[in-house]
Amino acid sequence: MTTPTGARELAHPAYEEIRLADVLHALADPMRLRVVCGLAVAGTEVNCSAVELPVSKSTSTHHFRVLRESGVIRQSYRGTAKMNELRRDDLDALFPGLLDTVLAAAHRQKARLGPDAG
Amino acid sequence: MTTPTGARELAHPAYEEIRLADVLHALADPMRLRVVCGLAVAGTEVNCSAVELPVSKSTSTHHFRVLRESGVIRQSYRGTAKMNELRRDDLDALFPGLLDTVLAAAHRQKARLGPDAG
DNA sequence: CGGTTTGTACGATAGACCTCGTAGTACGGT
DNA sequence: ACCGTACTACGAGGTCTATCGTACAAACCG
Numbered sequence: 001m002t003t004p005t006g007a008r009e010l011a012h013p014a015y016e017e018i019r020l021a022d023v024l025h026a027l028a029d030p031m032r033l034r035v036v037c038g039l040a041v042a043g044t045e046v047n048c049s050a051v052e053l054p055v056s057k058s059t060s061t062h063h064f065r066v067l068r069e070s071g072v073i074r075q076s077y078r079g080t081a082k083m084n085e086l087r088r089d090d091l092d093a094l095f096p097g098l099l100d101t102v103l104a105a106a107h108r109q110k111a112r113l114g115p116d117a118g
Numbered sequence: 119m120t121t122p123t124g125a126r127e128l129a130h131p132a133y134e135e136i137r138l139a140d141v142l143h144a145l146a147d148p149m150r151l152r153v154v155c156g157l158a159v160a161g162t163e164v165n166c167s168a169v170e171l172p173v174s175k176s177t178s179t180h181h182f183r184v185l186r187e188s189g190v191i192r193q194s195y196r197g198t199a200k201m202n203e204l205r206r207d208d209l210d211a212l213f214p215g216l217l218d219t220v221l222a223a224a225h226r227q228k229a230r231l232g233p234d235a236g
Numbered sequence: 237c238g239g240t241t242t243g244t245a246c247g248a249t250a251g252a253c254c255t256c257g258t259a260g261t262a263c264g265g266t
Numbered sequence: 267a268c269c270g271t272a273c274t275a276c277g278a279g280g281t282c283t284a285t286c287g288t289a290c291a292a293a294c295c296g
Contacts, residue, residue, distance in 0.1 A: 020223050024220070028142035028145075028146045030139050101213065
């Protein structure tokens with residue numbers, strides 16, 4: 001009886017706690033950039049394994065946590081799955097245009113270097 | 119006679135070699151973010167010690183090098199000084215809007231948290 | 237030439253980070 | 267109750283990073 005209520009809770013930074021340096025650090029990893037691009041394309045909540053990464057599952061979990069703890073994504077449990085979505089509202093309010101320019105930059109670079117480049 | 123010509127040369131990544139993840143990583147450090155903001159405010163070339171950082175001089179050198187090697191700034195020697203400027207042209211061409219949105223985000227966050235916050 | 241200014245190189249240290257495998261937990265279905 | 271799915275927690279390994287101090291180099295100024 002460690003968690004009384006059935007719903008497991010996940011620690012997210014509050015709106016005021018989101019730091020630009022943390023967000024940039026979260027986005028500065030190729031794997032996490034892939035995740036963010038994948039979530040942007042999806043548009044809605046997707047579960048963790050929906051974004052395929054060339055790393056082990058525990059590493060994937062690690063990256064999702066970094067993204068959550070920096071304020072880039074929101075995570076919630078739904079059954080056995082864990083759903084992920086971009087914190088677009090908060091990010092756009094805090095740092096207008098940042099997410100979109102990063103996504104556009106990632107898209108451009110992918111087109112320039114080929115889809116398989118880091 | 120290790121360096122034949124008098125002008126010391128500095129290694130910069132070519133335009134095509136600049137990687138988004140590297141740029142984001144360079145910007146993801148509070149000290150380097152300060153440097154970038156300082157250079158943006160200056161608008162022109164400034165020497166290394168023009169941007170005051172609460173770290174030792176050798177650490178400062180380290181951060182300037184990271185910024186140069188990621189393609190964020192351009193460095194050149196001028197007498198005993200080393201001049202620094204943003205690579206605005208290249209960054210804007212590669213990742214339109216990225217630098218400006220990051221600068222704006224940094225400015226907003228500084229206003230929100232106070233000028234002394236990381 | 238001698239001194240000053242400006243920044244570099246090197247080595248060290250402590251902490252963070254990415255990656256993995258294994259073992260375990262929570263939930264849903266049969 | 268049992269099993270499968272989806273993800274986590276923990277510990278470990280190897281690499282990278284930020285920081286520092288000291289010693290050094292390059293250019294300028296008398």
